[in-house]
Amino acid sequence: MGIQITPSILAADFANLDRDIAAVPSADAIHVDVMDNHFVPNLTIGLPVVEAIRKRTTHDLDLHLMIEDPDRWAPEYVEAGAQSVSFHVEAAAAPVRLARELRALGAKAALGLKPATPIEPYADILAEFDKILIMTVEPGFGGQAFLDIMMPKVRRTRELIKGSGRQIALQVDGGISERTIDQAIAAGADVFVAGSAVYGADDPDAMVRSLRAHADAELHQNHVH
Numbered sequence: 511m512g513i514q515i516t517p518s519i520l521a522a523d524f525a526n527l528d529r530d531i532a533a534v535p536s537a538d539a540i541h542v543d544v545m546d547n548h549f550v551p552n553l554t555i556g557l558p559v560v561e562a563i564r565k566r567t568t569h570d571l572d573l574h575l576m577i578e579d580p581d582r583w584a585p586e587y588v589e590a591g592a593q594s595v596s597f598h599v600e601a602a603a604a605p606v607r608l609a610r611e612l613r614a615l616g617a618k619a620a621l622g623l624k625p626a627t628p629i630e631p632y633a634d635i636l637a638e639f640d641k642i643l644i645m646t647v648e649p650g651f652g653g654q655a656f657l658d659i660m661m662p663k664v665r666r667t668r669e670l671i672k673g674s675g676r677q678i679a680l681q682v683d684g685g686i687s688e689r690t691i692d693q694a695i696a697a698g699a700d701v702f703v704a705g706s707a708v709y710g711a712d713d714p715d716a717m718v719r720s721l722r723a724h725a726d727a728e729l730h731q732n733h734v735h
């Protein structure tokens with residue numbers, strides 16, 4: 511599977527999404543944060559904007575739904591053109607049924623966990639997912655400080671993934687930068703969301719490549735995965 515760097519357009523200019531998505535050709539996918547002002551105290555974009563983005567880029571779209579009632583809405587984001595849809599376990603009524611529905615529609619299904627949500631209760635359903643998303647900030651806003659206290663959970667999740675014998679990606683989201691990515695990779699993450707680090711850089715695409723180089727170097731040094 512390898513390392514993946516997925517820039518978050520939450521830190522882009524929402525009036526210039528076309529330009530800012532085109533500014534990161536080295537991205538493995540574009541991370542799109544959907545917030546509904548209920549599951550998190552912030553409001554971003556929804557289906558019409560995802561449909562519009564889909565027409566403007568050939569990159570995969572990695573949807574991160576921070577919304578209530580994902581059981582109702584997540585499949586619609588596959589119809590809108592997403593290749594991967596993450597929903598939060600704290601919000602889902604029937605996470606296994608929803609994961610199966612997303613996969614049946616042809617998308618990857620990912621299970622998201624807020625910082626205070628432990629992974630252990632979900633050990634038996636991990637194999638239903640293509641990816642686990644461990645939040646390394648409280649969801650809702652970009653530009654927050656990386657929570658290094660989440661690294662034990664990332665390690666435990668990597669162990670559970672190994673135990674499952676499946677190819678399941680492990681994504682971290684929040685506060686990822688050249689300074690913090692090493693800790694996350696050492697803990698076992700292989701997919702990295704970066705918003706402010708990428709779009710706050712003078713050259714966003716150079717930052718994507720730099721983050722990947724950091725991750726590759728740390729991976730080879732530690733042989734963690």
Ligand SMILES: O=C(CO)[C@@H](O)[C@H](O)COP(=O)(O)O
Pocket residue numbers: 518520521541543574576647648649650651652653654683684685686703704705706707
């Ligand atoms: O899901 C979220 C925030 O809730 C993220 O995807 C942020 O967009 C990451 O931004 P940075 O922490 O990298 O600035």
Ligand SMILES: [Fe+2]
Pocket residue numbers: 518541542543574683703
């Ligand atoms: Fe996100």
